[in-house]
Amino acid sequence: MRFSNYVEGMRSDGTVEVMNAWQIHGEARRRQRAGEDIILLSIGDHDFASDDRIVAACCDALHAGRHHYTAALGEPATRQAAVTFHQRVIGEGIGIDNVAIVPGAQSGVFTTAMALLDAGDEVICFDPMYVTYSGALMAPHAKMRFVTLRPENAFQPLAADIRAAVTPKTKAIMLNTPNNPTGAVSPPALLAEIAAIAEEHDLWVISDEVYCSMTYERPHRSPRLLPGMADRTVSLYSLSKAFAMTGWRMGWVVAGPAVIERLDLVLSSLLFGTPTFIQDAMVAAIDQAADEVDRICALYRRRRDAICGALAAIPKLKFSVPEAGMFLMIDVRETGVSSIEFARSLLAEQNVSLLPGEGFGASQAGFLRLSFCVDEAQLLVAAERIAAHVAKISR
Ligand SMILES: Cc1ncc(COP(=O)(O)O)c(C=O)c1O
Missing domain, CATH: 3.40.640.10 (Type I PLP-dependent aspartate aminotransferase-like (Major domain))
Incomplete structure (x- = not known):
């Protein structure tokens, strides 16, 4: 069987790091579908349905x-x-x-x-x-x-x-x-x-x-x-x-x-x-x-504020407050573990899924993307679990 260089190139474009990064999200999604209490912060999709109108x-x-x-x-x-x-x-x-x-x-x-x-x-x-x-x-x-x-x-x-x-x-x-x-x-x-x-x-x-x-x-x-x-x-x-x-x-x-x-x-x-x-x-x-656009913007602003406030209290983590959208990048380099290892152990031990930065480019090794696509209560629980994880791996 002979395939195009283009489609084969798409596969080889996925370096081991990119594939590892997305595998963590895949594992989180699989466990969530199986009914486990996973807080999935590794994908950018809303947690609510489209408007009835x-x-x-x-x-x-x-x-x-x-x-x-x-x-x-x-x-x-x-x-x-x-x-x-x-x-x-x-x-x-x-x-x-x-x-x-x-x-x-x-x-x-x-x-x-x-x-x-x-x-x-x-x-x-x-x-x-x-x-x-x-x-x-x-x-x-x-x-x-x-x-x-x-x-x-x-x-x-x-x-x-x-x-x-x-x-x-x-x-x-x-x-x-x-x-x-x-x-x-x-x-x-x-x-x-x-x-x-x-x-x-x-x-x-x-x-x-x-x-x-x-x-x-x-x-x-x-x-x-x-x-x-x-x-x-x-x-x-x-x-x-x-x-x-x-x-x-x-x-x-x-x-x-x-x-x-x-x-x-x-x-x-x-x-x-x-x-x-x-x-x-x-x-x-x-x-x-049209009012949905403003409602959704206001909702995500509140979510951003909630998660940024909670993350700011966690030692060894750094992040820039995002000005827009549904994501922020967390710098975990001070914890001494790689982003892929951080994401893997966080999912295994604390049931929170973040996406290693390598999924977006080699420059992001040491960073994790967090999407604030769940409600504020869940975001605060996720932040508590992340804090417990940082405390454990930094010991
Ligand atoms: C920056 C960016 N561009 C494009 C898309 C794809 O958007 P659409 O659902 O309209 O294809 C996404 C989806 O996450 C995105 O984050």
């Missing part, structure tokens, strides 16, 4: 016979809903010609990569990075060039490091603000420097903004708002986090009409349209359940 709209659409093929870029009403969200949350006026509906931001990254990149093109990525970008960016055989994000720089890249990573083959910068896994939000000055580099070297900025509505200190600012950047930036959005709709697989790409026209070609060959009744649910979410 959205579910009802989907059921109504199914009963109304919305079962047929649809346009590859999405129905006009769905694209218009994305325009409404964009005006509300990003603060930019766009038209439906700027929107392609995709089944989740993940497929937005994949289709964007297919539309923009060729074999041998280089994409500047950051380490740590949301893990599944690599499979998408490698699909057209592009190469990733990594710039390390350091905790001492609040996990923000230095413009000088980005400049140093540019080569004649560079075609794009893969930006993710607000960030998974660090919870950092790129400040306007950094965005301006990234925009200047993109302009100077004629680069695309692929901008993953799926956490745009979950910011706790200052509003999200999209790089596309900077002068000259709207046509250079391909932005990715999704209902997954903003509306607690991860399993619906619904997202959209915002870009200049020339990019959207290319995405139409890719989406026609890949998907032939996103399910009509789920498109109707997206319209209902944005038009009828």
Whole structure:
């Protein structure tokens, strides 16, 4: 049997450390499903269901016979809903010609990569990075060039490091603000420097903004708002986090009409349209359940405050308070054990599952990602168990 270099490359891209990191999450999930009292803080999915208004709209659409093929870029009403969200949350006026509906931001990254990149093109990525970008960016055989994000720089890249990573083959910068896994939000000055580099070297900025509505200190600012950047930036959005709709697989790409026209070609060959009744649910979410976005943001802000307050009291652990999203990175280096060992023993002895930082890039050895996707009471119990664990291993 002979398989493509691409798919085999996806497997070998998973180093032993990455695989070990995710195995711990897999084990936690298996034990939780078997009924054990596991506090699962290793994945970014909400612990509550999507709003009833959205579910009802989907059921109504199914009963109304919305079962047929649809346009590859999405129905006009769905694209218009994305325009409404964009005006509300990003603060930019766009038209439906700027929107392609995709089944989740993940497929937005994949289709964007297919539309923009060729074999041998280089994409500047950051380490740590949301893990599944690599499979998408490698699909057209592009190469990733990594710039390390350091905790001492609040996990923000230095413009000088980005400049140093540019080569004649560079075609794009893969930006993710607000960030998974660090919870950092790129400040306007950094965005301006990234925009200047993109302009100077004629680069695309692929901008993953799926956490745009979950910011706790200052509003999200999209790089596309900077002068000259709207046509250079391909932005990715999704209902997954903003509306607690991860399993619906619904997202959209915002870009200049020339990019959207290319995405139409890719989406026609890949998907032939996103399910009509789920498109109707997206319209209902944005038009009828907009209050969900603020409710979810406020809920996660309270969770962030609760877990950060509790972790701050644990000696030997360091962390930066995340400005956005549902994750924070904990530095366990002072405990003297590796992040993988810390996560393994924490799960085995205290039934709490965190994700070793190695799952997001080699630079994160010694760090663990904690997702605050459970209620405050459980977060406080998790913090007590983590404190007991640190006390035990530090003895
Ligand atoms: C940074 C980032 N981008 C994209 C995604 C995927 O989002 P979607 O569910 O819309 O495919 C996630 C999911 O966790 C994420 O954290």
